[in-house]
Amino acid sequence: MIRLIYNRDAGVSERERDRARHSDELADIAHAAAAGDRAAIHALLVALAPHLLRTVRSMLGRNNPDAEDVAQEAALVVLGALPSFRGESTVQRFATRTAVLVAMNARRKRAASKRGGDQAALSTDPDELVAQPDGPEERLVQAQAAEAVRALLLTLPSAQAEALALHCVGGCTLAEIASATNAPIQTVKSRLRLARQALRLRLEGKPALLELLEGEP
Amino acid sequence: MSRQLPAEDLLVLARKRQLSEEEERRLAIARQSSRELECLYRAGLAFDAEAGLQAGDEARVSRLVERTLQRIEQSDPRAPPAAHGALPKASRPSGAALVARYFAVSLGVGIFLCVTLASAWEFVEKRAARQRAEQQAQQAQMARTAARHRLQKPAAPNAAPPPLPPAAPAATQSAPTGASGDPAHPAPVPVGPARKPTVDEPLTSSELFARANQARRDGDIEQAITLYERLEQTYPNSVEAEDAKILRGNLLLMQRSPRAALREFEGYRLGALSLEAVWGRAQALRKLESPEERAVLLELVRDYPHSPYAEAAKKRLRELAR
Numbered sequence: 001m002i003r004l005i006y007n008r009d010a011g012v013s014e015r016e017r018d019r020a021r022h023s024d025e026l027a028d029i030a031h032a033a034a035a036g037d038r039a040a041i042h043a044l045l046v047a048l049a050p051h052l053l054r055t056v057r058s059m060l061g062r063n064n065p066d067a068e069d070v071a072q073e074a075a076l077v078v079l080g081a082l083p084s085f086r087g088e089s090t091v092q093r094f095a096t097r098t099a100v101l102v103a104m105n106a107r108r109k110r111a112a113s114k115r116g117g118d119q120a121a122l123s124t125d126p127d128e129l130v131a132q133p134d135g136p137e138e139r140l141v142q143a144q145a146a147e148a149v150r151a152l153l154l155t156l157p158s159a160q161a162e163a164l165a166l167h168c169v170g171g172c173t174l175a176e177i178a179s180a181t182n183a184p185i186q187t188v189k190s191r192l193r194l195a196r197q198a199l200r201l202r203l204e205g206k207p208a209l210l211e212l213l214e215g216e217p
Numbered sequence: 218m219s220r221q222l223p224a225e226d227l228l229v230l231a232r233k234r235q236l237s238e239e240e241e242r243r244l245a246i247a248r249q250s251s252r253e254l255e256c257l258y259r260a261g262l263a264f265d266a267e268a269g270l271q272a273g274d275e276a277r278v279s280r281l282v283e284r285t286l287q288r289i290e291q292s293d294p295r296a297p298p299a300a301h302g303a304l305p306k307a308s309r310p311s312g313a314a315l316v317a318r319y320f321a322v323s324l325g326v327g328i329f330l331c332v333t334l335a336s337a338w339e340f341v342e343k344r345a346a347r348q349r350a351e352q353q354a355q356q357a358q359m360a361r362t363a364a365r366h367r368l369q370k371p372a373a374p375n376a377a378p379p380p381l382p383p384a385a386p387a388a389t390q391s392a393p394t395g396a397s398g399d400p401a402h403p404a405p406v407p408v409g410p411a412r413k414p415t416v417d418e419p420l421t422s423s424e425l426f427a428r429a430n431q432a433r434r435d436g437d438i439e440q441a442i443t444l445y446e447r448l449e450q451t452y453p454n455s456v457e458a459e460d461a462k463i464l465r466g467n468l469l470l471m472q473r474s475p476r477a478a479l480r481e482f483e484g485y486r487l488g489a490l491s492l493e494a495v496w497g498r499a500q501a502l503r504k505l506e507s508p509e510e511r512a513v514l515l516e517l518v519r520d521y522p523h524s525p526y527a528e529a530a531k532k533r534l535r536e537l538a539r
Binding site for chain 2: 041042045046049050052053054055057058061062068071072075076079139141142143145146148149167168169171172173174175189192193196197199200201203204209210213214
């Protein structure tokens with residue numbers, strides 16, 4: 001089971017929290033939803049659902065049939081964790097983090113049960129490749145790189161995996177990851193550095209991908 | 218004034234097309250020098266593409282909202298989602314947990330300090346050993362040169378004795394210690410054919426490593442390089458072979474073979490000497506006058522900001538910027 005742990009000592013000042021709250025248009029809705037306001041819960045779900053679905057889809061793979069179920073699970077976790085959300089980041093960033101963690105958990109479970117659920121993520125539709133503006137070859141490299149990162153996420157320690165997923169999948173900067181995970185920025189840097197080292201080792205075992213990566217983008 | 222963003226942030230902003238020209242140039246250098254960064258960049262592009270809208274997403278989102286609301290209603294229509302029994306809640310540590318965490322952190326810090334001190338001590342020792350080896354190598358070289366000069370001079374029957382220590386020529390051939398007893402002219406280290414046959418003996422990886430290290434400390438650079446190479450070829454997957462790459466790379470640099478040294482440093486996988494590998498790469502690229510030197514120095518400063526090499530790397534970067 002996923003637990004969202006908040007470190008009270010991690011050093012996000014009240015002023016920063018207030019600033020995040022005021023600049024976040026979903027903060028008030030989230031506050032009301034946490035108190036049990038049905039209309040607010042509905043409004044928050046409508047606002048976050050597309051974002052949750054996109055994040056989960058990125059984590060699991062575009063054609064993964066479980067994406068909707070996992071996104072729903074993520075939505076429930078977000079709602080359940082709202083009372084302890086203290087506004088260190090925006091609500092959307094909070095939801096991103098939750099979706100990343102839920103999706104990672106789902107992938108780990110499926111990998112452990114060997115049901116082949118990840119095969120959907122591995123498959124790449126040739127028609128989709130041809131339709132990409134970057135060209136099929138570049139798209140293939142990108143798909144393989146994405147799959148390498150997804151596979152790496154399964155093997156990394158959870159803190160590193162979370163930082164890498166927020167960075168690579170969620171498109172978060174170091175400061176955004178730090179605020180979403182309530183960790184000092186140096187810690188985030190260190191986690192990403194370790195994750196990159198692990199990726200380097202993983203790539204050494206994939207000469208074909210290395211060759212593609214070294215080609216012209 | 219341009220922002221000094223780390224490579225990770227440059228990657229993210231590049232995906233959002235928010236980089237200045239200077240930042241794009243920096244990112245290109247970083248991507249060229251790091252394959253994993255290139256992989257992360259390409260993967261990020263794929264994730265962005267996958268996150269895009271798909272046909273039927275509107276229906277999926279509506280379904281997602283409805284089903285989530287139904288799940289909440291089914292469990293307890295009056296309870297707010299926070300009271301939902303099936304949902305995980307954020308946990309806050311209790312007093313006992315905080316104390317346990319405090320001790321765990323203290324223990325961790327203690328272990329970290331011990332490891333750091335041990336590493337620093339090992340580093341200092343290695344440094345000192347390297348300096349000793351260099352001094353011995355210089356002395357041996359001087360002794361060899363002097364011996365050669367003596368042999369080239371015709372021997373005069375009544376000539377005065379040569380100014381060199383009498384033990385020097387003999388010591389280079391066989392005697393391990395100086396016979397002169399003169400502290401200003403220490404005996405040259407034993408080098409030459411007497412030690413060469415050991416190369417063909419069947420040895421374990423540890424023995425080979427030890428012999429190569431001994432040869433290096435004795436100033437017999439050629440022998441050390443040969444033994445390290447033999448270790449890498451015979452036991453390519455051993456821990457010693459990995460360390461040998463760094464040591465051999467350093468010796469090759471001393472021997473003015475920067476290209477071969479660069480291959481050694483680049484071949485080093487992740488390990489305790491990763492920092493030395495990066496620094497070695499920078500040194501080799503400097504000798505080769507390669508523009509990639511800058512990227513490697515930047516990598517060192519970024520990845521090892523508190524290392525002993527960071528200051529030297531920054532100084533060199535300033536020189537390159539001029």
